[in-house]
Amino acid sequence: MYYHDYLQLDKILNAQDPESFKEGREPAHDEMLFIIVHQAYELWFKQVLYELEFVMNVFKKTNIDDNSEDLNLVRHRLNRVIKINELLNHQVDLVDTMTPLDFLEFRNLLIPASGFQSVQFRQVEATLGLDMQKRFAKDYYKRTNEGGFLPTDFDKINEIEKQESLLHLINNWLERMPFFELDFWKNYQIHFPLTEHLHPFWSDYRTIYKTGLTEREASKINDFDLIFFNNQGSFTEEQAAAMRPVISAKALKAGLFIMLYRDFPVFQTSYQILDALVEIDHQMATWRHKHLVMVRRMIGMRMGTGNTSGGGYLEGALSKHYVFKDIAGLSTFLIERKKLPKLPQDLIRKLSYN
Ligand code: HEM
Numbered sequence: 001m002y003y004h005d006y007l008q009l010d011k012i013l014n015a016q017d018p019e020s021f022k023e024g025r026e027p028a029h030d031e032m033l034f035i036i037v038h039q040a041y042e043l044w045f046k047q048v049l050y051e052l053e054f055v056m057n058v059f060k061k062t063n064i065d066d067n068s069e070d071l072n073l074v075r076h077r078l079n080r081v082i083k084i085n086e087l088l089n090h091q092v093d094l095v096d097t098m099t100p101l102d103f104l105e106f107r108n109l110l111i112p113a114s115g116f117q118s119v120q121f122r123q124v125e126a127t128l129g130l131d132m133q134k135r136f137a138k139d140y141y142k143r144t145n146e147g148g149f150l151p152t153d154f155d156k157i158n159e160i161e162k163q164e165s166l167l168h169l170i171n172n173w174l175e176r177m178p179f180f181e182l183d184f185w186k187n188y189q190i191h192f193p194l195t196e197h198l199h200p201f202w203s204d205y206r207t208i209y210k211t212g213l214t215e216r217e218a219s220k221i222n223d224f225d226l227i228f229f230n231n232q233g234s235f236t237e238e239q240a241a242a243m244r245p246v247i248s249a250k251a252l253k254a255g256l257f258i259m260l261y262r263d264f265p266v267f268q269t270s271y272q273i274l275d276a277l278v279e280i281d282h283q284m285a286t287w288r289h290k291h292l293v294m295v296r297r298m299i300g301m302r303m304g305t306g307n308t309s310g311g312g313y314l315e316g317a318l319s320k321h322y323v324f325k326d327i328a329g330l331s332t333f334l335i336e337r338k339k340l341p342k343l344p345q346d347l348i349r350k351l352s353y354n
Helices: 007-015 029-061 070-095 100-110 117-128 152-160 166-175 201-213 220-229 237-242 249-260 267-300 312-321 325-334 347-351
Strands: none
Touching: 029 100, 029 117, 029 166, 070 267, 100 267, 117 152, 117 166, 152 267, 166 249, 166 267, 201 220, 220 237, 220 249, 220 325, 249 267, 249 325, 267 312, 267 325
16 A cells, blocks of 8 residues: 555545636636635535434434443544534634635636535535525525536435434434333432422422522523423414424423433433534534634625625524524523432433433
8 A cells, every 4th residue: 555545645636726727817826725725624524424424323223222332432423523623613714814805816716606505514414404494595505506506416415304314313312211201200209299290300390490590580481381391381372483492392301301410420421412412513603603704804795606695694594503402402491400309219220221
């Protein structure tokens, strides 16, 4: 094996062909940087998709054995995705070494190509669980004319969306958690008068949460009832629809439970997995923000080469394209550690992930 051949450097190092370097044109020095930075992004997107594929395959199993290496590897590989995202966020600084005037030297040669058409970026989003229907300015995605996707790429993205996303698989995994099976709670000492129809733990927890809310936040108990018990209370249908999570109430109960009791070794890996997913969302939002700020400086209020409104579109995508916001939102419903109900020994002993 020879270094050069192993890495197929002939292909990679001959894959930069700046438009402005072509005959009859004035070479724009910074176009080389522009191409290499984009290519580096695409290589890293490939690695992210590769890691996510592993993670998806674990969660596709109907039973995940706690004693196998699966969950730990998921945690480890999601953390790798986080590290890659950190690197990708730093790469925006490199783009920023190009001034707006440097960019203008070759910008018009790119039209109508744009990062908007990065199929791998869209694959990452769709694999995580971002739906076309929930995107900001979703009509942009349906274009197959100037700035839109090639029909084959559009189909590819839609195909991924039709499959189960990581968000859905996480939902199913959390739903399978056996935490609230009554058998485990026989010896649980209830602290407050039992609220009818509620599991003893949730009855206690609801009371502790409610009494811990400040006067200004007192209405959060209504959110609690809607999110965890599908109890609409005095919310209008419209208000309830806007608040209703994508993740089921059953899965969110398990998610909150893991967050609350994360200090028990038995919950550690699951907690770290949930935390890593929220972190990936945050990293991607950080990228969207850094990219937006860079774009504003680079092109001001001009449209993007991909024919969107430019900064306006990117701002909308930044605020709307979170995937794991239901999990991040669980913090709304935490209580202080010292007030946590003591778990029954039966539960701790018998717990295993499913
Ligand atoms: C001079 C540098 C850059 C400028 C001026 C710029 C500008 C823009 C603009 C205006 C858009 C909105 C779509 C459009 O109308 O074109 C966009 C989208 C996008 N760009 Fe860039 N970009 C730059 C560099 C990069 C780099 C280095 C990447 C790395 C892959 C990238 C990836 C993307 C992606 C993935 C989108 C879609 C974002 C989303 O839909 O949330 N861009 N860019």
